[in-house]
Amino acid sequence: MKNIILTIFCLLTLVTARAQNYKTETGEVVFFSSAPVEDIKAKNNAVTGLFNTETGSLAFLVPIKAFRFPKSLMQQHFNEKFMESDTYPEATFDGKLTGYSQSETGSQDARAKGKLTIHGVTVNYDISGTLLIEGDQIKMEAVFPVKLEDHDIQIPSVLFYNIAEEVEVTANFVFEEIKK
Amino acid sequence: MIRKALLLFFLMSNFFLPAGAQENLLDQLKSESKTDPDWKRPTSTFKAVRLINGHTVETRRKGNLEFLISHRFGRVNTGAYQFFGMDQANMRLGLDYSLEEWLTLGIGRNSFNKMYDGFVKIGIHRQGQSKTNLPISIVWVSNTSVNTLRRPELPMNLERRLRYSHQFLLASKLNQLAAIQLMPTYVHQNLVRERNGENGLFALGAGASYRITRSVHLTMEYYHRFTNGNNGNTNPVSFGVDIETGGHVFQLHITNSQEMTETGFIPSTTGDFFNGDIHFGFNITRNFQLRKPN
Numbered sequence: 001m002k003n004i005i006l007t008i009f010c011l012l013t014l015v016t017a018r019a020q021n022y023k024t025e026t027g028e029v030v031f032f033s034s035a036p037v038e039d040i041k042a043k044n045n046a047v048t049g050l051f052n053t054e055t056g057s058l059a060f061l062v063p064i065k066a067f068r069f070p071k072s073l074m075q076q077h078f079n080e081k082f083m084e085s086d087t088y089p090e091a092t093f094d095g096k097l098t099g100y101s102q103s104e105t106g107s108q109d110a111r112a113k114g115k116l117t118i119h120g121v122t123v124n125y126d127i128s129g130t131l132l133i134e135g136d137q138i139k140m141e142a143v144f145p146v147k148l149e150d151h152d153i154q155i156p157s158v159l160f161y162n163i164a165e166e167v168e169v170t171a172n173f174v175f176e177e178i179k180k
Numbered sequence: 181m182i183r184k185a186l187l188l189f190f191l192m193s194n195f196f197l198p199a200g201a202q203e204n205l206l207d208q209l210k211s212e213s214k215t216d217p218d219w220k221r222p223t224s225t226f227k228a229v230r231l232i233n234g235h236t237v238e239t240r241r242k243g244n245l246e247f248l249i250s251h252r253f254g255r256v257n258t259g260a261y262q263f264f265g266m267d268q269a270n271m272r273l274g275l276d277y278s279l280e281e282w283l284t285l286g287i288g289r290n291s292f293n294k295m296y297d298g299f300v301k302i303g304i305h306r307q308g309q310s311k312t313n314l315p316i317s318i319v320w321v322s323n324t325s326v327n328t329l330r331r332p333e334l335p336m337n338l339e340r341r342l343r344y345s346h347q348f349l350l351a352s353k354l355n356q357l358a359a360i361q362l363m364p365t366y367v368h369q370n371l372v373r374e375r376n377g378e379n380g381l382f383a384l385g386a387g388a389s390y391r392i393t394r395s396v397h398l399t400m401e402y403y404h405r406f407t408n409g410n411n412g413n414t415n416p417v418s419f420g421v422d423i424e425t426g427g428h429v430f431q432l433h434i435t436n437s438q439e440m441t442e443t444g445f446i447p448s449t450t451g452d453f454f455n456g457d458i459h460f461g462f463n464i465t466r467n468f469q470l471r472k473p474n
Contacts, residue, residue, distance in 0.1 A: 048213055050205045059205035065219040071469040072241035073427065079223045081394045086356060089219065094206040156395045 022051040022138050022175035029062055030170040031146075033163045040074065040163065042067040051138060051175050056098060058112055060173070062091040081156050082148075082163070083119055091118040093125075097140075100131050107132045112142065121151040129171070136177035143170045221308040222353045225317060226361075228429040229276060229284075230463055231387045232401040232418040233437060233445045234363060237317040237351040239303055240278045243471025248274040248288070250440050250463040257456035265459060272440040276301075277470075290325075290440060297325040297441045307353060319349040325443040340371040343443035347385075361387040365403065367446050374411045382406045383446050389422070397422040399433070403446050416449040431463040 027047030033040045044067045049060035064085040069075035079085040095114010110131040115122050129142025147166045148155065155163055226236040229246055240246055250272040254265030262268065274288035282303035289296055304318040323345045326338070334340075344367070351361035363385030372379055385403040392398060399420040405413070420433030436451030437444075438459060451457030 046216070048209055050209055052205065057205045059209050061206070061209045061213055063213075063215070063219060065223075066216065068473070070472065072244060072473045073467050073469070075473075076223050077424075077426065086222070089215075090213075092206055092209075156393070 020053050021178045022053065023178050024049045024060075024173050024175045027060060027171070027173040030172075031067070031167050032170070033167045035164045040069070042069045042075070042078065044068070047171075047173070049173050049175065051097070051140075053102060053138075056096045058093070058095055058097045058114070060093045060171075064089060064091060082153050088118075088120045091116070093117075095125075097131070102133065105133060110140070116146075118146065118151040119153050123150050138175040140173045140175070141171065143168060145169070217309070221306055225307065225351050225353045225359045226389050226399075227397050227422040227424050228431055228463070228465055230431065230465075231361065231389070231399055232420045232431065232433045232435060232463075233416060233440055234385060234387070234401060234403075234442055235299075235301065235319070235321050235347070235349060236361060236387070236389075237303075237319040237349045239281055239284045239301060239319070240276070240467065241281045241473055242278055243469060243473065244278045245468045245470050246276040246278075247466045247468070248272070248276065248463055250274070250461065252292075252435070252438050252440065252459045252461035254459065255451065255456070256434075256458045256460065270438055270440070288441065290444070292439055292444070294328045295325050295441070295444070296328065297323060297443065299323040307351070316350050316352045319351075321345075321347045321349060321442075323347075323442050325441055342370050343447075344368045345442035345446065347442060357391045359389045361385075363387065363403070365442065365446060367443055369443070369447055374409075376409060377411055378407060378409075381447050385446075395424045397424075399431070401435075405446065412450055413447065414449050414452055416445045417453045427467045429463075429465045431465075433461050433463075434458050435461060 025048050026045055027049050029044045029047050031042055044062060046066035047060055047062050049058070051058050064083045065079060067075065067078065069078060093114055093116050095112055097110050097112050100108055100110035107130050110129060112127045112129065114125065116125045125144070127142050127144045129140060132139040145166050146169050149165065224238060226238045229236060229238050229240065230248070252270045254262055254268035256264045258265055270290065270292040272288050272290045274286060276284055276286040278284045284301040286301065287298045300322050302320045304320060305312065305314060305316070307315055307317045325343045327341045345365060347363050347365045349361060349363050351359060353359045365383045365385055367381045367383065369379055383403045383405045385401065387399065387401040390398045399422055401418045403416050405415055414436060416435065416437040418433050418435035420431055423430040436453035436457050436459065437449035439445040439448060451459065
């Protein structure tokens with residue numbers, strides 16, 4: 001009996017030892033809005049993220065003011081009129097990654113299920129993307145639509161340039177193993 | 181028995197520790213997150229680069245060209261025959277270019293007195309800027325204007341046609357809704373209308389902006405002149421509304437002054453606002469991004 005317990009204990013210790021946290025500080029999030037008047041694309045390279053391979057827990061944090069637009073005035077309007085980023089300075093995701101195998105080396109599909117908070121409104125998302133484990137790096141990529149209405153983001157009626165009701169978000173993260 | 185209990189304890193800790201860690205990934209991120217000092221800055225203090233007649237601390241970022249079309253109509257109290265001032269109009273066409281966010285150069289042409297004006301606008305401090313944390317923005321504006329109106333009765337050389345103004349603009353965005361601005365100003369006119377008129381004039385301006393909706397703001401602007409003799413001149417006072425529509429800002433206002441540059445409306449306003457000498461006017465600004473932002 002004692003031996004069995006010991007064995008389980010040892011196994012569990014092994015599992016915990018193998019469970020690793022991965023981190024990124026330069027994650028990229030791009031949003032693209034296609035509208036008849038103008039296509040608008042903005043890029044953010046200051047996204048931070050944490051990923052735990054044991055539990056599959058995945059979290060990321062997007063500082064809204066770090067989105068870069070081709071026109072500086074557009075960037076100002078994005079922050080002031082749409083995202084109200086002085087009130088809601090960041091967008092966050094808190095969830096779990098499922099449907100992948102940790103031993104597979106090639107590119108594989110995975111699903112991220114969890115809570116995405118934008119503009120202070122939390123919505124449950126189920127995002128499919130791809131995952132690539134390479135040495136001590138894990139690369140994740142996903143493209144998914146975000147409806148402005150879902151997050152209570154209003155388009156001011158007097159604004160001349162249109163923003164699509166639904167924007168396309170591309171996330172591109174390269175996680176690195178946290179060395180202890 | 182003790183050993184078993186100890187083992188059980190280790191087992192439990194093995195089970196619960198990772199579970200605890202998993203719960204806190206987002207919180208962990210939030211506690212570790214660094215914020216760029218630039219993100220603390222208010223994105224803008226005022227909607228436009230002009231408050232009503234004068235400048236705001238607002239400057240566009242590097243590589244932006246702003247085209248301004250401004251009109252001031254005649255006095256509302258001139259009655260129906262003049263269509264309440266609409267029959268007469270003064271116009272200013274202007275271009276402002278931001279070489280850097282802290283350096284803007286501008287030129288303009290006014291139909292009133294056939295005047296050309298040029299200015300340099302230098303940002304000294306930004307509200308919320310790192311290190312100082314001072315809650316005000318400080319901008320310096322120097323303006324020169326040349327009156328090119330032909331006056332056969334008076335020999336006009338270039339010297340007589342020139343006027344200068346220098347201003348400090350001190351502004352603070354108080355919260356999401358309101359912003360205030362103070363404008364200590366010195367105006368120098370090489371030629372004054374009256375023999376006993378003063379060439380130099382000190383004035384203190386005050387302005388404010390209040391947000392009604394995300395795109396509509398109310399504005400006001402007042403300059404108090406510190407002068408011994410008024411010579412029929414009054415302090416310029418104006419009220420307006422700013423409507424922002426993307427690349428354009430439409431500014432509609434009522435004011436007692438006809439001129440649209442500091443060298444003009446500060447020393448030479450003649451209307452008495454509360455006696456009905458009110459000019460309806462507007463500024464329309466259109467922004468062009470000529471160079472890509474960094």
